[in-house]
Amino acid sequence: xxERIPILRIGDTLLVSVQTDLEDQTVLNLQEDLADxxxxxxxxxxxxxxxxxxxxDSFVGRMLATIAAISRMLDARTVVVGxxxxxxxxxxELGLSLGGVSTALDLExxxxxxxxxxxxxxx
Amino acid sequence: xxxxDNAADLMGLLxxxxxxxxxxxxxxxAGSLGSRVGSAELDRELRELYEALVQxxxxxxxxxxxxxxxxxxxxxxxxxxxxxxxxxxxxxTAISVFALKRVLEPMLENGSADEIPAYLRLARxxxxxxxxxxxxxxxxxxxxxxxxxxxxxxxxxxVVRLWDGVxxxxxxxxxxxxxxxxxxxxxxxxxxxxxxEQAIIDITGVPAVDTQVAQHLLxxxxxxxxxxxECTVSGISPQIAQTIVALGIEFDGIVTKASLADALKLxxxxxxxxxxxxxxTRR
Amino acid sequence: MTAxxxxxxxxxxHPVARSGDLVHVRQVIRVLAQRCGLSLVDQTKLITAxxxxxxxxxxxxxxxxxxxxxxxxxxxxxxxxxxxxxGPGISDVGQAMTDGWTSGSGxxxxxxxxxxxxxxxxxxxxxxxxxxxxxxxxxx
Numbered sequence: 001x002x003e004r005i006p007i008l009r010i011g012d013t014l015l016v017s018v019q020t021d022l023e024d025q026t027v028l029n030l031q032e033d034l035a036d037x038x039x040x041x042x043x044x045x046x047x048x049x050x051x052x053x054x055x056x057d058s059f060v061g062r063m064l065a066t067i068a069a070i071s072r073m074l075d076a077r078t079v080v081v082g083x084x085x086x087x088x089x090x091x092x093e094l095g096l097s098l099g100g101v102s103t104a105l106d107l108e109x110x111x112x113x114x115x116x117x118x119x120x121x122x123x
Numbered sequence: 124x125x126x127x128d129n130a131a132d133l134m135g136l137l138x139x140x141x142x143x144x145x146x147x148x149x150x151x152x153a154g155s156l157g158s159r160v161g162s163a164e165l166d167r168e169l170r171e172l173y174e175a176l177v178q179x180x181x182x183x184x185x186x187x188x189x190x191x192x193x194x195x196x197x198x199x200x201x202x203x204x205x206x207x208x209x210x211x212x213x214x215x216t217a218i219s220v221f222a223l224k225r226v227l228e229p230m231l232e233n234g235s236a237d238e239i240p241a242y243l244r245l246a247r248x249x250x251x252x253x254x255x256x257x258x259x260x261x262x263x264x265x266x267x268x269x270x271x272x273x274x275x276x277x278x279x280x281x282v283v284r285l286w287d288g289v290x291x292x293x294x295x296x297x298x299x300x301x302x303x304x305x306x307x308x309x310x311x312x313x314x315x316x317x318x319x320e321q322a323i324i325d326i327t328g329v330p331a332v333d334t335q336v337a338q339h340l341l342x343x344x345x346x347x348x349x350x351x352x353e354c355t356v357s358g359i360s361p362q363i364a365q366t367i368v369a370l371g372i373e374f375d376g377i378v379t380k381a382s383l384a385d386a387l388k389l390x391x392x393x394x395x396x397x398x399x400x401x402x403x404t405r406r
Numbered sequence: 407m408t409a410x411x412x413x414x415x416x417x418x419x420h421p422v423a424r425s426g427d428l429v430h431v432r433q434v435i436r437v438l439a440q441r442c443g444l445s446l447v448d449q450t451k452l453i454t455a456x457x458x459x460x461x462x463x464x465x466x467x468x469x470x471x472x473x474x475x476x477x478x479x480x481x482x483x484x485x486x487x488x489x490x491x492x493g494p495g496i497s498d499v500g501q502a503m504t505d506g507w508t509s510g511s512g513x514x515x516x517x518x519x520x521x522x523x524x525x526x527x528x529x530x531x532x533x534x535x536x537x538x539x540x541x542x543x544x545x546x
Contacts, residue, residue, distance in 0.1 A: 084315075092346045097345055103350060
C-alpha cells in the first residue's frame with residue numbers, strides 16, 4: 001500500500017523529485033528502487049530534488065547519505081538539490097552534516113555539477 | 124461668603140480677568156525649551172490644551188482620570204509623544220504642564236484668600252497631568268527603543284551581490300547570538316533568491332566574537348554547504364583569530380581570507396570567472 | 407507526567423502505533439506551530455524534533471502516544487508536545503543523550519538532536535515501564 005516515488009531518466013541521469021512528506025516505508029522503497037534503476041539503466045548520475053520538502057529528519061537525512069554511498073559504489077554520482085534554508089539550519093542543529101553527499105542550489109546547477117569531470121577543479 | 128462649587132472656583136482662576144493666561148503659559152514654556160520647538164507650533168499646542176482644560180474643568184473634572192478630561196489626555200499624550208520623538212528630556216516635557224502653575228502663582232498675591240484652596244486643587248490636577256505626561260513619554264521612549272533595536276537588526280545585516288553568483292554579508296559591530304542567527308537566515312535565503320553558489324562573510328568590522336557567535340558562523344557555513352553553496356570568511360582580525368584558537372573552536376575546513384578582495388578573487392575563481400589584466404592598460 | 411499548560415483547549419492525543427502515524431504527527435505539529443506564529447525556521451526545527459521523538463517512541467518504545475497543544479507562560483506562546491511510550495525505558499539517560507549513541511540501528515541523533523532543536527526538553531523514564539519526553543518551542 002505504500003507509495004513509490006517515480007524515477008525519471010534524462011540521458012544517463014536519474015531524476016527523483018520528492019513532492020510530499022514521506023512515510024518511512026516510501027523512503028526505504030526509494031532507496032531500493034534507485035539502486036535497481038542505476039544498474040538497470042547504467043546511470044552515471046542521480047539527482048534528488050528535495051525543494052518541496054519542508055522537513056528532513058535524521059531518517060530522511062540518513063537515506064540521502066545511504067543513496068549517495070550506494071550510487072558511488074555503482075559508479076554513479078548523486079547530487080541533492082534544492083534544500084531549503086530552514087531545512088539546512090535544522091539539519092545542522094540536529095547534528096547531521098551529510099558528509100559525502102554533494103549538493104546544489106537547484107536542478108539546473110545540479111545537472112551542471114554532474115556534467116563536470118569528477119575532479120573537483122572547476123572546469 | 125457664598126459657598127461656590129469647585130468647578131466655578133477653578134474656572135475663576137483660569138479665566139482670571141482680562142489677562143491672557145494662555146499666552147503667558149506659552150511664553151513660560153518657550154523660555155525653557157529654547158528654539159527647539161517652533162513658536163507657532165508651541166502656541167497652537169498649548170492653546171488647544173488650555174482650551175480643553177478649561178472646558179474639562181467647566182464640566183466638573185476633578186482629576187486627570189476624570190471622564191471629562193479625555194480630550195486633555197489625548198492632547199497631552201500627543202504632546203508627550205512628540206517631545207519623546209524629538210529627543211527632549213522628561214523634565215523638558217513635563218515643564219509644559221508645570222509651567223502653568225508658575226503662571227498662576229503671581230495671581231495669588233493679588234487675589235483673595237478664597238482662591239488659595241482653589242489654586243491648590245488646580246495644582247493637584249496639574250500634578251496629575253504632569254505625571255501622565257511623563258508616563259506617556261516613557262512609554263513612547265520604550266516603544267522607540269524596541270523599534271530601533273529591530274531596525275538595527277535589519278539594517279545591520281545587508282546581503283549584497285558582488286558578482287553574478289557571489290553574495291556577501293559585511294558584518295559591522297558586535298555580534299550577539301540573536302543577530303548572528305538573523306544573518307544566518309538572511310544569507311541562506313539570499314543564496315536561494317539570487318541563485319548564488321558563493322557567499323562571503325566579511326567580519327572586518329567585528330571587534331570580537333564569543334564561542335556562541337563563532338558556532339553560529341560555523342553552522343551557517345555548514346548549512347550553506349548543505350544547500351549547495353560555498354562560504355568564505357574574510358577579514359578575521361588578529362584578536363578574533365586568537366580568540367577562536369583559544370576557545371578551541373574547530374574552524375577546520377572553513378576557508379578564510381585576510382581581506383574581502385582576496386575572498387572575492389577566490390569566489391570568482393571557484394565560479395569559473397577569469398580576471399585578466401589587459402597588457403598596456405594602466406593599473 | 408504532568409500535562410503541559412494548555413492555552414485554549416485540551417491537548418489532543420495522537421497514537422504512534424505504525425510508521426504511517428509519523429506523517430500525521432508531523433502535520434499536527436505543523437498546524438500548531440503555524441497557529442502559534444513560530445518563525446519558519448522554528449517551525450521546521452519543532453516539526454523535525456517531533457518527528458525524531460515520535461520515531462523513537464515507535465522504534466524503541468514499541469509505540470505510544472503524542473499529546474500536543476498550545477501553551478503560554480510569561481506572556482509568551484509556545485507549542486508543547488509530550489511523547490509517551492510504555493517500552494523498556496532508558497537505563498542510562500546520560501548515555502542516551504550523547505550524540506552518536508544508539509541502542510538500535512539509527513544514527514543516535516534522535517534524543518540529543520531533538521533537544522538542540524527545541525527550547526525546553528524534559529525526559530523522564532522508568533526502566534521497564536516507559537519513557538516520556540516533553541518538549542516546548544516558544545514563539546520569539
